[in-house]
Amino acid sequence: MAHYDIVIVGGAIVGSSLAYHLRKEGFSGTVALIERDPQFAHAATTLSMASIRQQFSIAENIRLSRFTLGLFRRLREEFGTEADIGFREGGYLILAGEEGLPILKANHETQIAEGADIVLEDIEALRRRFPWLSPEGVVAGALGLSGEGWFDAHALLALLRKALRGMDVDLITAPVAAIGREGNRVTGVTLDNGERLDAGIVVNAAGPNAGKVAAMAGIALPVEPRKRTVFVFEAREKFADMPLLVDPSGIYVRPEGSVYLTGGAESEEGETAADPADFEPEWSLFEETIWPVLATRIPAFEAIKMTRAWAGHYDYNTLDQNAVIGPHPQVGNFLFANGFSGHGLQQAPAVGKALAELVVHGGYRSIDCSAFGYERVTSGRPFRELNVI
Structure with a gap:
């Protein structure tokens, strides 16, 4: 029976970031990083749109993404001169009609207060910038002038996984079948082959599977x-x-x-948890929902040809579509890094850093993640992000 000081369940971007930052913060104990899908064929990380933005409604979310932006800016310093994730700073343009304008303005004020490079423009100004844009139903938009865009998720994950190979982190390929618990402490994990790993700390970084992993420890987590x-x-x-x-x-x-x-056609009204094995695209969404919107917003897109599609899973927090980060208030050696609801890839480096600081130093230093704590789950008190994409 092996013993580890820290066992991380989930080895994609969140778990890998935590393992990486634990070593960077000077953690000298033993670390196991467990991943059931070593090719990451079904990981939320690699099936995402791989983008980063600062246009959130909550200051804490902006801070998480701005930390990651800082990592992108110093990528070669951090990972070597050949490091490249193809970051294209193309910006986000979030449009609003009359009804959504007050929220857009309030979000913009929060973003500016946090130092984000976002400009709020009326539709006439946007049309001058982007003549291909139709003004129908739009009164204004918020545009990221810098610090927003998209990148190669596989490349970022590969940089972290490669770095871990030289950091004395055990990379274990197996599904987790059970988590041991005695009173107010978890004691370790059992793999599907029956192997038991004792653990001083267990971290749930299991992405869309996080709710099931928490349930193994007898803990309710509203993530599916x-x-x-x-x-x-x-x-x-x-x-x-x-x-x-x-x-x-x-x-x-x-x-x-x-x-x-393109995407974003799913309606959350009446939506239920996805079958974890279902990765078949919802083909009908394109013609029935997406194409009419694209043709209205960008008239040149009346004539387009859909060529392929893929489906991935969000680790969706049904409470408030926001991450749950930090220790369980009673089971203190069980830590959460879950429920990002589509923001996990861009927030993972910051969350890995924050949790590493919590473990090594006993508190958050770079970014205070207290607002994302599990306590809001038990009290049913949402910490709601309004800008979920």
């Missing part, structure tokens, strides 16, 4: 998988200046080389 489909399409018109555009309907679109990516 929600399927999201991304479509790839071709168009005759190429808009090199196009940011990641978010329509008031929630439909988004952005360029990707010679094609475009």
Whole structure:
């Protein structure tokens, strides 16, 4: 029976970031990073849209993403001169109609207060910037001038995993079948092959599977998988200046080389947890929901051709679509890094740093994640992010 000071359940971007920052913070104990899908074929990390933004409604979320932006800025200093994640600072453009304008303005004030480079413009100014944009149903938009865009999720994860190989972290490939608990402490994990790993601390970084992992320890966590489909399409018109555009309907679109990516058609009303094994795209969403919106917002997209699609799962927090970060208030050696609801990839480096500081130093130093604590779950007190994409 092996013993580890820390066992991290989930080895994609969140778990890998935590393991990496534990060593960077000087943690000298033993660390195991467990991942059931070593190729990350079904990981939320690699099936995401791989983007980063500062346009959130909550200051704490902006701070998490700004930390990650700082890592992107010093990527080669951190990981070596060959490090490259293809970060394209194309910006986000979040549009609002009359009804959504007060929220857009309030969000913008929060973003500016946090130092984000976001400009709020009326539709006339936006039309001067982007002549291809239709003003129908839009009165204003918030545009990220810098610090927002998209990147290669596989490349970022590969940088972390490669670094871990030289950091004395045991990378274990197996599903976790059970978590041992005695009173107010977890004692370790059992793998599906029957192997038992004793642990001083267990960290739940299991992405969409986080709710089930917490339940293994007898803990309720309102996180479940929600399927999201991304479509790839071709168009005759190429808009090199196009940011990641978010329509008031929630439909988004952005360029990707010679094609475009789009999604955001799922309705949360009445939505239930996805089958963890279901990665079949919801093909009907494109013609029934997405295409009409794109054709209205960008008239040149009346003539487009969808070529392929993929589906991934959000680790969706049903309480407030915000992350749960930090220790359980009673089971103090069980830590959460869950429920990012689509923001996990861009927030993972910051959360890994914050939790590493908590473990090593006994408190948050770089970013205070107290507002994301589990206590709000037990009290049923949402800490709601309004800008969920």
